Amino acid sequence: MKKAAFIGTGNMGSALIKAACRALGPDQVVVANRTFEKAEELAREIGCQAVRTNQEAAAAGEYVFLCVKPKLIHGVLEELSGALMDRVVVSVAAGVLLADLESWTGERVPVLRIMPNTPCAIGAGMTALSGGKTAKEKHFTDVEDILAQTGRVERIEEGLMDAFSAVAGCGPAFIYPYIEALADGGVAAGLPRSKALVYAAQMTLGAASMVLESGAHPGKLKDDVCSPGGSTIAGVAELERHGLRAAAIDAVLAAWQKNGQLGK
Numbered sequence: 001m002k003k004a005a006f007i008g009t010g011n012m013g014s015a016l017i018k019a020a021c022r023a024l025g026p027d028q029v030v031v032a033n034r035t036f037e038k039a040e041e042l043a044r045e046i047g048c049q050a051v052r053t054n055q056e057a058a059a060a061g062e063y064v065f066l067c068v069k070p071k072l073i074h075g076v077l078e079e080l081s082g083a084l085m086d087r088v089v090v091s092v093a094a095g096v097l098l099a100d101l102e103s104w105t106g107e108r109v110p111v112l113r114i115m116p117n118t119p120c121a122i123g124a125g126m127t128a129l130s131g132g133k134t135a136k137e138k139h140f141t142d143v144e145d146i147l148a149q150t151g152r153v154e155r156i157e158e159g160l161m162d163a164f165s166a167v168a169g170c171g172p173a174f175i176y177p178y179i180e181a182l183a184d185g186g187v188a189a190g191l192p193r194s195k196a197l198v199y200a201a202q203m204t205l206g207a208a209s210m211v212l213e214s215g216a217h218p219g220k221l222k223d224d225v226c227s228p229g230g231s232t233i234a235g236v237a238e239l240e241r242h243g244l245r246a247a248a249i250d251a252v253l254a255a256w257q258k259n260g261q262l263g264k
């Protein structure tokens with residue numbers, strides 16, 4: 001028996017599969033996808049096993065990670081009914097409630113939800129974890145061990161999962177356009193495109209690390225960059241004039257509302 005089976009090898013599934021292979025070793029990971037060739041190609045790349053059906057994956061792995069679209073979770077669980085004895089189901093799907101997962105799997109199957117993000121692929125992810133009624137401490141710690149190479153993992157109440165998803169799950173897509181736009185500004189000011197992107201991305205990484213490592217309020221860190229009468233405050237004033245903060249808050253709220261609808 002392998003430790004982890006993954007159903008769905010798309011953007012999020014493949015990021016988690018790579019991290020699980022690093023944490024457990026590829027011999028502990030089995031993967032399946034609707035298009036087998038896609039699972040096979042990933043398995044060949046990282047050395048884990050690909051199987052042709054979801055049932056084979058569930059039969060081979062103790063922790064069964066469901067990495068398909070929210071609307072497909074119910075159907076996949078119906079397909080797996082009878083194959084989940086002594087298994088633990090871990091859903092990655094946004095907006096699909098633990099209570100629904102429990103009703104679709106049957107009461108005796110422990111169920112957990114996780115909300116990862118794509119930077120899990122390089123060990124820089126932020127993932128939340130919630131457990132259903134029959135999930136035991138061992139199930140939490142086992143999932144945390146499987147996710148050990150994905151980055152930061154935190155247990156949260158399920159009621160906060162949609163809000164967490166909006167900030168951390170969707171968040172990378174709110175940051176990439178910003179990095180791209182900063183680089184565009186750099187290009188407009190004369191930097192070569194390839195250099196401008198590296199400078200913008202490394203700066204973003206550094207600024208985020210300052211928030212996490214210093215514990216200082218982002219407002220204070222911003223103030224530290226703004227020399228009186230200098231260039232930074234001129235740029236900050238432009239961001240405020242264009243409503244950067246309102247745009248960021250509205251983006252998170254729109255994603256939060258949508259997350260709540262995805263499982264329905």
Ligand SMILES: NC(=O)C1=CN([C@@H]2O[C@H](COP(=O)(O)OP(=O)(O)OC[C@H]3O[C@@H](n4cnc5c(N)ncnc54)[C@H](O)[C@@H]3O)[C@@H](O)[C@H]2O)C=CC1
Nearest residue numbers: 008009010011012013033034067068069070092093094116
């Ligand atoms: N993309 C992201 O950043 C994040 C996604 N999620 C969740 O992860 C799940 C997957 O999302 P993505 O990876 O973005 O989608 P995706 O479309 O990239 O991947 C889904 C994969 O599932 C496969 N698939 C479809 N039906 C299947 C079936 N019946 N059996 C086996 N495989 C099947 C598809 O061929 C595809 O490879 C969603 O539920 C989403 O809410 C959660 C956090 C972040």
Ligand SMILES: O=C(O)[C@@H]1CCC=N1
Nearest residue numbers: 094165169170171262
């Ligand atoms: O866009 C989505 O629906 C998923 C949920 C979190 C990130 N991607």
